[in-house]
Amino acid sequence: MASSAASRAQEAAADALDRRVRPILDQVDLRNYKQAVKLADAAIKKYGDHPLYRTVKAMALERMGRKQEALDLVTDVRSGPLNEHLLGMMQPIYRNLGRYDEATKGYEKFAAEDPQNPERQIQLFNAYAREYDYLKQQQVAMKLFKQLGREQFLMWAVCTLELQALAEQGGPTGGGARMLQLAEALLRKKMGLARLEGLESLLVFLSILELQHKHAAALELIQGPAGALFTLPADKARVEGELQHKLGHYKESAAAFASVLRISPDDWAAFQAYVDALLEYREVPAQTVEAAVASDAPETVTALEADNSWMGPGKRTRLSFDEVERRLGEAHDLVAELQAVVVQSGELLRGLFLAKVELEKRRAESGEQAGGATQGQRRVAEAIVKYFDRHGTMVSFAPDVRQHVLFITDPGVAGWLAAQLQQAAERSAAAPDCKPVHALRRRIAAAQVEEQLGLVQQLPDAELYARAERLAEVYQASVPLLHGVAPRERGPAEELLVMAATCLVEGYVRTGERARLLEAILVLEQGLFDRRWQSEYKLMLVSLYLHAGAVGPALGWYRLLDIKHIQAETMAHHVLPALLASAQRDAAAGLLRELAAFHDGHLRDGADMTLTAYRNGTFSKVREFVRFKERLERSHQRLAARTESLLLRLAEAADNPTEAQALLADVGFGREPLAWSTSDRLAALSFNEDLATRPWWTPTPEQSLLDAAPLAGGAARQPWHAQEAQSARVARDARWRRSVRRRCLLPRLLALTLDLGPVSAAQAGPPAAEQATHSERGPAAKASDKSGRGKGKKKSGNKSGDVETAAGEKREPAPTSNGAAGQKRETAPREHGGENGCTAAHGSPQSPVDEMRQLVDEYARTLRPDTHAGNAPDAGPSSPGGAQPLDELSLAVFTTSLRIMEARDVLAGSGTSTEGAAQAAAALPAHFQSILARLHGLDETLAGQLFSDLPTAGASLRLLSPGRALPQLATLVHEAAAWLLLALHSWARVFPASLKRKKKTGTEDDGSADARTLAVHALQSLVSGVEAVFRSWADRLTQYLAQADVHALAAALKAELSPTETGGPSSQAGRVLTALQSWSRERQVAIMQTREQSRGGGEEENDEAVLVLDLEAVLRASLESSSEVLEQIRTASLLKANLFKKLNV
Incomplete structure (x- = not known):
């Protein structure tokens, strides 16, 4: 009776507690966090300091962004008595704070209170799994197995041993081999006592054996009794x-x-x-090929390709x-x-x-x-024709035979195959029992193969355009077949407009005629007007609009692709590089935030998938989920996004060096980006970009045939559908590694540049601004920084949101590989030796001058890989221009900062200068002139590409085919000018005595005074010249935007796309569009019906104008987007000009 009464009392107390907590949780669910905190405080005051009230309050505080308060409160709760319910409420708080280590401490304490409780041990295993602490997972799993004897826990231990082996040096070597041997011994011991219970256990056993290359043992295993586990x-x-x-x-x-x-x-x-x-x-072990790919050695991969034992393309x-x-x-x-x-x-x-x-x-x-290669290709072509006879009506026909079609390189065989397929398609269409959709599909398949063979690419201009017109006519005639096809289903003729647009783009690449580019855009717009969900149209339009400088429509169509989850990682390359190079900085920051949210979310919650695999017994998935998580951690896209987010915010702070230094302080004054991109981490990068989705004219984000249009003399280039060779992929990955490393160098170069001052070189050591942060900084130290930090936080928090900044916000450590012992991940070190850090080879700290010299040298080598270490160019006017001019300009700025650091004694008038310092000071005017010369060269080049004269319609139309000029101009104004402005702020502080001195003193060397005077005059000329360049751009763009009439320009473009009979170069322009807009009543009815299906019914649309794509409206939207970009560039140019004018030099 007493126990029953006590139980009822406990239940009553629990019910009362639940009634009191429920209103607080309801407010949290309603996102009324302030009210939740208020209710929690009231409950604590009224009912006592119960840990559940404080936990719910911590939950509300975390949701409000008061992260440090939430962490302190929940940690205080953890120090008291714990129960399963309380830990369950604390877990999401720790997860959102990124502090799984703190959550694990709670589960360790809870499990230690009752070591024999298996449920608590399972919860502890889960906590270690969220931290990816494989060693402690193994220990807990073995304890559970010994206690309960269930195979499930043995397999948990085996899986953790396998993960430890894979984490050891990135593969099963050394200590990893011992882990695999232990896992095998555990499984063999289990099989000696009883057979394995499930297929998943057998698959893990096979994986353990294969990692040790024990293929014979694995074969023996499945040929024995265990093979019966296969269902x-x-x-x-x-x-x-x-x-x-x-x-x-x-x-x-x-x-x-x-x-x-x-x-x-x-x-x-x-x-x-x-x-x-x-x-x-014969098979080459996978790790051999992976090692060759990771080595960035194209000759190694080429050798593997040539080896006829390699199971790869061209294998024999x-x-x-x-x-x-x-x-x-x-x-x-x-x-x-x-x-x-x-x-x-x-x-x-x-x-x-x-x-x-x-x-x-x-x-x-x-x-x-017999007959050589031609005969072999002819037999392949004959087999394709036979396959066409049976399966030519299927949408998959062209993708099915693509690899075989690309094998045919003989022109005669290619022509024969194309002719045979066309004849077969016509014979099939003439058959009385042939369905119209089948006849259409055969014609499309034949046209696709002709394109894959490279024959279309070889057509003369007139025939190429005629082909596009024929394809449009066939598409127009096929629209009635859309009746009954759901909007999201694949239509019977969607490939026709892809091929028509391809012909038009090829014509633009050859001739540079703007009309062909615009007509390709409008053809695809017409296709999306009919089939709103066609993704290939959208991807092609994104590329074409970005080339035309119309960032708004490009981003709009990209958004309508409905990119979700992992696609944020694999598809961002379609727009992110272009946005970063455009004036749309807010849009770029938004996309960077989405990327960061995806990566942070997966790294935070990815362990849940692994726990589900453990719980459900799908053990073979554990390794897969962990490898996927590690692949995302090593992602090139993630590293690039983190770096670009920081650089965006630094560029915005160009007018405030104090704010810029605060941003840099949050990343160890640029040391953390160096740690993100060490040589080991660059070698381990995973490139997850799905480049197969890119149009043929832009195989990678930095390559586009459109930028080179027109190609001189029809320069030879690879076929549209050619596959990327392995050696080319390795070279591309190496190029991307150099690029992201170059971007990671910028924050540290800027930090060293901003810390210049009139101090003696004898006072070498950490720069003054870094004295408090030269060693590892803790949250408390960061919170105590006061100089300009509040303002910087507020502004930067509204932008990219990717770089961890303020005290109380989580700072994610740079990605590392988990060790075999399952150690917890540690924050990346702030100092690194060798090429990537700030420490000399012998381990002593470098002086700022030495570090700057090393980083400038490395920056130069990322631009020109053939530059040897220690031979960084002076970035003078005669330096080779093998890299992008904007990067060369930045190199010139940082090289000048290096020379100023070397000449600080002379510039400060200390009287203790060395010969080297005197030489550096004497060279400064040449460096200042070099920067200005490079800027003038860029100015002339970009002006010539964008404007021939102003403000005529012809010059304005050129804005819809600017090539690389518009993004280069935007990058110059927003980024390169920002680095130069920050540098000038710092350089001006180096000359305080020289700027004030009216005459030389007796303690000063005449040569030093002359050097300072010349340097100051050259610096003043540089500032005046830079201001003039940017004011010139502001004036030119102001003049253009004031006189440009978007409506008139759109009408002129539409007229340019109207077919003419003049016989001129554009006499065929617009005929493809005319063919598409030859409206028939059947076409109108078909589109009306498909739209009714997409709306699920509704009022019928009888107005024919609704069904016709408004070409002029599309052109007007493109021009408005280009004008918006120009307006942003104009505003930024004017702002930069005013900032340069205000410099106190």
Whole structure:
């Protein structure tokens, strides 16, 4: 009775507590956080200091952004008695604060109170999993296994051992090998006592063996009793085939994959593996290829490509041609046997019929044969024609045969194949029982293959434009077929406008005629007017609009792609580089915030997926989720976004050196970006950008054929659909590594530049502004910084939001690889030796001069990789211009800062100058003149590209095809000018005595005085010249924008796109659009019906004008966007000119 009464009393107390807490939680759910804090304080005052009230208050404080208060409060709660409910409420608070380590302390305390409680141990395991502390996970899992004896906990321990092995030096070597041996021993001991309980356990066992290259042991395992765990015979046969291949048992491997094909005839991967085994393609271990790729050594990868034992593009066999013929005959027999079964069953499968094409390609690749390479390609072409006869009506036909079509390089064979497909399409269309949509699909497939063969790219200009017109006419005639097709479904003829726009862009690349570029834009706009959800149209439009300088429409179509989740990482390259190089700084900052939110969210919550895998017993997914998390941590896009976010905010603070120094203080005065981009971390970068989605004319963000239009003499270039060679990919990755390293150098270079002052070089050591932060800074030290920090925080917090700044905000450590022992991740060190840091090789701190010299040297080498260390150019007028002119201008600025640092004794008039300092001081006027000369060169180049004269319509129209001029101008005004302005602020402080002195004193050397005087005059000339350049841009743009009439310009552009009969170079302009807008009643009805479906019904639209794309409105929107960009550049130019004028020099 007493116990029952006590239980009822406890339940009553719990109910009362819940009733009191529920209103507070309701306010948190309603996002009324101030009211929640008020209610929590009232509950504490009325009912006592219960930990649950304080925890709910901490939750509200964290949501309000008062992070330090929330952390202090919840940590105080953790010091008292804990229970499962309380820990569950504390966990999301710690998670949002990024302090899983603090949450783990709570679970450790809770588990230590009852060590034999398995539920508490499981919670502790989960806490360690969120920290990716593999060693402690293993220890807890083994404790649970010994206590409960369940296989689930043994597999937890095995998985953590595997993760430790992979984290050891990035692969299973050294200590990692011992971890794998221990995992194998645990599993073998378990199998000695009882068989494994599930397929997931077997898959992890196989993974452990394969990481040790014990393929024979793995094969023995699945051929034994454990193989019965496979639920699908095809899965077992596939694994067995892969292991037999790795062991060099090619006959057995082929037999295993043949059995897979008999079970699953459409398994294309199994068919390719079957042929690989038949032809005895030897396998190179994956880590060999990965090491070659990561080494940035194109010659290494080229050697692998040339090695006929490598299983990669262009792979060949060591067998003789006769033996290859015999074995391919076996494959043909198997395919024929399976085809007969498929035909009899009536299943619509493609794999076995495409297999015939693949076999002919393998035969042609295998070696010499009668008739040479041409005969082999002809047989491949014949097989493609046969495949076309059966599957030419499918949307997937062109993607299916793409690899085989690209194999055909002989012009005669290519022409024959294109003609055969066109004839087959026409014969099919003439058949009485042919459906219109099937006839259309065959014509489209034939046209796509003709384009893949490179034949369209070789057409003369007139024929190219005529082809675009024909494609538009076919599209126009196909619109009635849209009836009944849902808006989000693929239409029957969407590829036609892609091919038509491709022809128009090719014409622009050849001729530079603006009308072709604009018509391509309008063709795609018309396509999206009909099919709003077509993503390929949008991606092409994004590229074309960005080239035209119309950032607004480009960003609008990118937003309508509905980019979500991992696509933020893989697709941002379509717009982010262009936004960063444009005047749309707020839009760029917004996109950077989205990227940061994705990465922060996954790094915060990604462990939940791993915990789900542990909990559900899908152990093979644990490694996959962890590797995915690590890949995102090493992401090139993430590193670039973090760096660009900081640089955006630094550029905005160009008018306030104090604010700029506060921003730099938050990243260790530029040392943290150096730590993000050490040589080891750059080598480990993962490049997750999906470049396959880019249009052919811009294979990478920094490359675009449109910028070179017109190509002189029709310069030879690779086909539109050519694949990127492995060596080219390695070279591109190396180029991106150098670029992101160069950007990471900027904050430290700026920090050293801003700390210049009239001090003696003998006082070498950490710069004055860094004395408080030369060693590791804690949150309390940061909170105590007062100089200009509040203002800087407020302004920067409204922008990119990517770089961790204020006290109380979380600072994420630079990505590191988890050690085998599962150590917690540590904040990156602030000082680094070698090429990436601020410490000399012997470990002693470098002087600012030495560090600046080293960083300038490295900056130069990122621009010109052939520059040897220690030979950084003086960035004078005669320096080679192999890199972007804007980067060269920044190099000249930082080189000048270095020379000023070297000459500080002379400039300060200390009387203790060295010969080197005197030489540096004497060279300063030349450096100042060099900066001004570079700026004038950029000014002339950009003005010539953007304006031929002002403000005529012809000059204005050029703004819709500016190439790289507009983004270069925006970058010059917003970024390069910002670095120069910050540098000038600092340089002006170096001459205080010289600026005030009216005559030389007796203690001063005449040469030093003359050097100072010349330097001051040169600096004054530089400031005046820079001001004049930017004021000139402001005046030119003001004049243009005041007189430009967007409506008149749009009308002029529309007239330029109207077909003419003059026979001039643009006499064909607009005919593709005319073909598209030859409206028929059937087309109107079809589009009205599809729109009614997308709206789910509603009022019928009978007004024909609603259905016609307003070309002039589209052109007007593009011009307005370009004008908006110009207005922002004009405003920034005027602001910079005024700031330069105010400099006290």
